[in-house]
Amino acid sequence: MPYELYYWDGLQGRGEFVRLALEEAGADYVDVERTGSGQMMAILGSKTEPHIPFAPPFLKDGDLIIPQVANILMYLGPKLGLAPKDEASRFVANGLQLTIADMVGEAHDTHHPLATTLYYEDQKEAAKQRAADFIKHRIPKYLGYFERVLTQNSKGAQHAVGSALSYVDLSLFQLIEGLHYAFPRGMKPFEKRYPALASLRALVAGRPNIAKYLKSERRIAFNTSGIFRHYPELDQDAT
Amino acid sequence: MPYELYYWDGLQGRGEFVRLALEEAGADYVDVERTGSGQMMAILGSKTEPHIPFAPPFLKDGDLIIPQVANILMYLGPKLGLAPKDEASRFVANGLQLTIADMVGEAHDTHHPLATTLYYEDQKEAAKQRAADFIKHRIPKYLGYFERVLTQNSKGAQHAVGSALSYVDLSLFQLIEGLHYAFPRGMKPFEKRYPALASLRALVAGRPNIAKYLKSERRIAFNTSGIFRHYPELDQDAT
Numbered sequence: 001m002p003y004e005l006y007y008w009d010g011l012q013g014r015g016e017f018v019r020l021a022l023e024e025a026g027a028d029y030v031d032v033e034r035t036g037s038g039q040m041m042a043i044l045g046s047k048t049e050p051h052i053p054f055a056p057p058f059l060k061d062g063d064l065i066i067p068q069v070a071n072i073l074m075y076l077g078p079k080l081g082l083a084p085k086d087e088a089s090r091f092v093a094n095g096l097q098l099t100i101a102d103m104v105g106e107a108h109d110t111h112h113p114l115a116t117t118l119y120y121e122d123q124k125e126a127a128k129q130r131a132a133d134f135i136k137h138r139i140p141k142y143l144g145y146f147e148r149v150l151t152q153n154s155k156g157a158q159h160a161v162g163s164a165l166s167y168v169d170l171s172l173f174q175l176i177e178g179l180h181y182a183f184p185r186g187m188k189p190f191e192k193r194y195p196a197l198a199s200l201r202a203l204v205a206g207r208p209n210i211a212k213y214l215k216s217e218r219r220i221a222f223n224t225s226g227i228f229r230h231y232p233e234l235d236q237d238a239t
Numbered sequence: 240m241p242y243e244l245y246y247w248d249g250l251q252g253r254g255e256f257v258r259l260a261l262e263e264a265g266a267d268y269v270d271v272e273r274t275g276s277g278q279m280m281a282i283l284g285s286k287t288e289p290h291i292p293f294a295p296p297f298l299k300d301g302d303l304i305i306p307q308v309a310n311i312l313m314y315l316g317p318k319l320g321l322a323p324k325d326e327a328s329r330f331v332a333n334g335l336q337l338t339i340a341d342m343v344g345e346a347h348d349t350h351h352p353l354a355t356t357l358y359y360e361d362q363k364e365a366a367k368q369r370a371a372d373f374i375k376h377r378i379p380k381y382l383g384y385f386e387r388v389l390t391q392n393s394k395g396a397q398h399a400v401g402s403a404l405s406y407v408d409l410s411l412f413q414l415i416e417g418l419h420y421a422f423p424r425g426m427k428p429f430e431k432r433y434p435a436l437a438s439l440r441a442l443v444a445g446r447p448n449i450a451k452y453l454k455s456e457r458r459i460a461f462n463t464s465g466i467f468r469h470y471p472e473l474d475q476d477a478t
Contacts, residue, residue, distance in 0.1 A: 050393040051331050054338045054384050066330050068337040070309075075330050091305050091314050092290050098307040098337075099293045105344060113352050114365060115372035126353060126365050133354035145293050154289040 003029040003076075004060040006040045011226040012178075012219075014104065015057040017069045018076070020170040023213040025080035031218070032060075070097040073167045082167040093161045096149065096168045100175055103142045107182065108227045110134045110234060120224075120231070131234035135186040139179065143194050146172060150196035157196045158203065165207070172197065173204035178228030186236035242268040242315075243299040245279045250465040251417075251458075253343065254296040256308045257315070259409040262452040264319035270457070271299075309336040312406045321406040332400045335388065335407045339414055342381045346417065347466045349373045349473060359463075359470070370473035374425035378418065382433050385411060389435035396435045397442065404446070411436065412443035417467030425475035 003022065007015030015031075022029045033040050043065070046052055053067030059075070066072050074094050077083025083090055113130040114123040146160070155163035160172060176197060180187045191198045204210055213219055222228060232238060242261065246254030254270075261268045272279050282304070285291055292306030298315070305311050313333050316322025323329055352369040353362040385399070394402035399411060415436060419426045430437045443449055452458055461467060471477060 046391075047387075048391065050391055051334075052384075052387060052391060053334065054341075054381070064327050064330070067334040071330055071333045071337055074333070088303050091303070091310055094310045094313070095290075095292065095306040098310055102293075102344075105341075109348065109352075113348075114368045115376070117372060117376050126368075129353045129365075133356060137354070137356050142293070145291075148286075148291060152285075152287065152289055152291060 001062060003027060004032050005029055005057060006032050006043065006060065007057040008225075009033040009036075010220065011223060012174075012228075013057075013226045014069050016174055016220075017100075017167075017171045018057055018059065018072050019218070020174055020210065020213075021073055021076055021080055021082055021167045023218070024165075024170055024207060024209050025082060026209055027076075027080055070094060070101050073097055073171070077167050080167075082165065082170070084162045084164075084166060089161055093166055093168050096146075096160055097171060099142070099145070100168070100171050103138070103175060104178075104227055106134060106138055107178065110182075111229050111231060120229075124233070127231075127234055128238070131183075132236075135183055135236050139183070139186060140193075143190075143197060147194045147196050150200065158200070160200075165204075169200060169204055170210075173201055173210075176201045178222065178226075181222040182228040182230050183235050184230075240301060242266060243271050244268055244296060245271050245282065245299065246296040248272040248275075249459065250462060251413075251467075252296075252465045253308050255413055255459075256339075256406075256410045257296055257298065257311050258457070259413055259449065259452075260312055260315055260319055260321055260406045262457070263404075263409055263446060263448050264321060265448055266315075266319055309333060309340050312336055312410070316406050319406075321404065321409070323401045323403075323405060328400055332405055332407050335385075335399055336410060338381070338384070339407070339410045342377070342414060343417075343466055345373060345377055346421065349421075350468050350470060359468075363472070366470075366473055367477070370422075371475075374422055374475050378422075378425060379432075382429075382436060386433045386435050389439065397439070399439075404443075408439060408443055409449070412440055412449075415440045417461065417465075420461040421467040421469050422474050423469075427475075 005015060005018055007013060040056060043049060044053060051065045053065060057069060058065055058067040059072045066075050084093055110131040111120050111127050112123065113126045120127065149160055150157040153159065159165060160168040244254060244257055246252060279295060282288060283292065290304045292304060296308060297304055297306040298311045305314050323332055349370040350359050350366050351362065352365045359366065388399055389396040392398065398404060399407040
């Protein structure tokens with residue numbers, strides 16, 4: 001039975017971290033909302049389902065419903081051959097994935113610092129402040145950290161954990177792509193400052209299944225409905 | 240060898256979710272920074288450690304370093320007898336814990352909506368807007384969800400997952416305590432609106448080891464250095 005991924009149609013968002021793992025592994029999966037089924041809201045609103053998710057994305061594997069990106073990837077990782085083999089390293093991978101999730105949450109809050117219930121246009125001034133801080137302080141702090149993770153990896157700087165590709169590498173790729181889309185000016189120093197991350201980005205982009213996926217219709221383009229949004233007025237040196 | 244918990248001294252913060260699990264289980268642990276060792280910053284800044292955490296809290300178990308609250312609890316849960324026995328339910332527990340973490344992050348952002356690098360006093364007006372939205376929309380959304388999780392649990396509404404106490408129950412207790420401390424007016428409808436959560440709160444508070452801990456010097460009082468902060472001007476109906 002194929003895995004069922006539930007996420008909003010029309011945006012990459014948090015669902016994309018799961019899609020990349022499924023695509024790299026060539027897994028059999030259905031991106032349910034993109035079939036127009038409308039089942040997602042029924043599951044979220046169910047009064048009988050014993051394991052209701054708070055929000056998408058969530059994965060359905062048979063009867064089991066698994067919410068939260070890092071949780072989905074921790075579940076899928078070993079099944080897809082994208083997790084370290086030893087148990088200790090799996091917790092290292094999960095710790096990194098949760099730190100990626102934290103940065104993704106902060107990237108979201110650059111355009112929604114006051115309330116998710118308000119439009120961006122109604123919190124633009126606060127967004128400018130938050131985005132400026134994000135570019136100045138948070139991007140260097142997080143990317144500097146991930147660069148150290150790669151360079152201090154005892155198995156070599158090619159991968160985040162151990163000596164093989166894992167879902168963490170795929171998520172770092174997506175994070176870097178999203179930051180470049182949202183903040184092209186803010187990310188200009190990227191390749192120079194973070195050479196190990198830049199190599200990882202190229203390595204992932206060159207994986208045959210990922211390269212095929214990125215060119216396919218299944219890859220939704222970045223847009224201003226997602227987590228990463230390109231609003232020129234939030235980028236560095238906006239006037 | 241005792242578990243070593245690394246977290247800032249002087250506040251409950253995110254470390255408290257881990258402390259409650261260790262205390263409930265009567266585990267042998269050292270709250271390292273409270274001994275004045277200063278080791279935490281050395282680990283965070285290490286240029287050689289292969290598995291550096293991004294931020295506290297992190298747990299050290301022998302050579303293994305595990306960061307991120309939900310990750311620490313997923314690791315400790317089975318060892319402390321505070322996780323479900325079957326693997327599928329462990330992913331259910333982790334999904335809930337990550338949703339608790341999301342709400343904790345949003346509670347933090349009520350007093351720091353623009354930048355963690357700025358003082359609260361320098362983002363007070365934005366904080367008022369974010370806190371108002373949090374109380375009006377996010378508390379009901381999250382607590383309504385957790386109430387449904389309890390009432391739709393096929394093993395009974397006493398626990399979040401399965402029929403036994405888990406670390407998720409302990410974390411829900413801490414979340415509820417923190418919200419009451421930060422927003423006493425906003426939380427007034429709590430008992431009436433969320434009876435299953437209110438029962439869970441009482442059940443956890445009555446566990447002998449938790450009751451002992453809460454009265455001990457090891458339990459730091461809530462204060463305005465933590466995640467949950469009581470600023471009367473951010474509470475409901477502030478004038």
